[in-house]
Amino acid sequence: xxxxxxxxxxxxxLFSAATLDIASAGSRTVVNQSGWGNGAxxxxxxxxxxxxxxQRGRRNDVRTIQRGYRNYSDTFQRGRSNRAFxxxxxxxxxxxxxxxxxxxxxxxxxxxRGNIAGAAQMGSDNEAMIEQSGSNxxxxxxxxxxxxxxxIVQNGGNNISVVIQGRR
Numbered sequence: 001x002x003x004x005x006x007x008x009x010x011x012x013x014l015f016s017a018a019t020l021d022i023a024s025a026g027s028r029t030v031v032n033q034s035g036w037g038n039g040a041x042x043x044x045x046x047x048x049x050x051x052x053x054x055q056r057g058r059r060n061d062v063r064t065i066q067r068g069y070r071n072y073s074d075t076f077q078r079g080r081s082n083r084a085f086x087x088x089x090x091x092x093x094x095x096x097x098x099x100x101x102x103x104x105x106x107x108x109x110x111x112x113r114g115n116i117a118g119a120a121q122m123g124s125d126n127e128a129m130i131e132q133s134g135s136n137x138x139x140x141x142x143x144x145x146x147x148x149x150x151x152i153v154q155n156g157g158n159n160i161s162v163v164i165q166g167r168r
Contacts, residue, residue: 033057044071047090051075055082060102066093077104082124088115096120097128104128104147110137113156121148132159140164 027049031040039061042051047069053062058080064073065087073095075084083105086095092114097106099121106128108117113134118141121128125147130139135156143150144166152161 031055031062033060044068047071055079064088064095066090069093076100086110091115091134099126108132108139110134113137130154130161132156135159 027044027046029042029051031053033055034057036058038055038057038059040053041063043065045067049066049068049071051064051073053075055062055077056079060077060080060082062075063085066073067089069090071088071090071093073086073088076098077084078100080102082099082103084097086097086108088095088110091112093110094116095108095110096118097108099106100123102124104121104124104126106119106121108119108130110117111133114136115132117130117132117139119128119130120142123145126143127149128141128143129151130141131153132139133155136158137154137156138160139152139154140162141150141152142164148165150163152163154161
């Protein structure tokens with residue numbers, strides 16, 4: 001669904017696993033996985049870092065941790081077991097998770113101020129969690145079909161949350 005509606009408006013083929021640990025300013029990491037085992041773990045320290053992760057295939061899995069200022073994380077998963085996790089510490093970070101089909105999960109945790117997070121899940125067992133601390137946060141979750149569940153926790157001021165769910 002065209003990048004899963006770019007994860008709801010706020011929101012190198014590898015075979016088995018990719019693990020990256022990058023420490024610098026302005027890093028850009030792209031992970032594309034198609035196939036069976038899947039998996040990925042990425043950690044970036046610095047400012048203005050960007051991560052694009054795409055998984056199409058079977059067992060899926062992804063973890064992302066960024067430390068710094070002005071980081072962006074984009075995760076898209078299609079097919080089978082899915083999972084995702086994003087943890088960003090710093091100010092003005094953005095993270096989106098898009099999942100389509102099968103077991104799903106999601107989760108975005110951002111700390112500090114000015115963060116934006118989005119998660120969209122279309123089909124299967126779903127679950128999405130977004131937790132942000134600080135102020136000026138915004139979050140959105142769209143779930144359509146199957147198990148569904150959501151939890152958005154925001155602390156601080158000027159927070160906005162949107163949850164849209166479909167039917168089972």
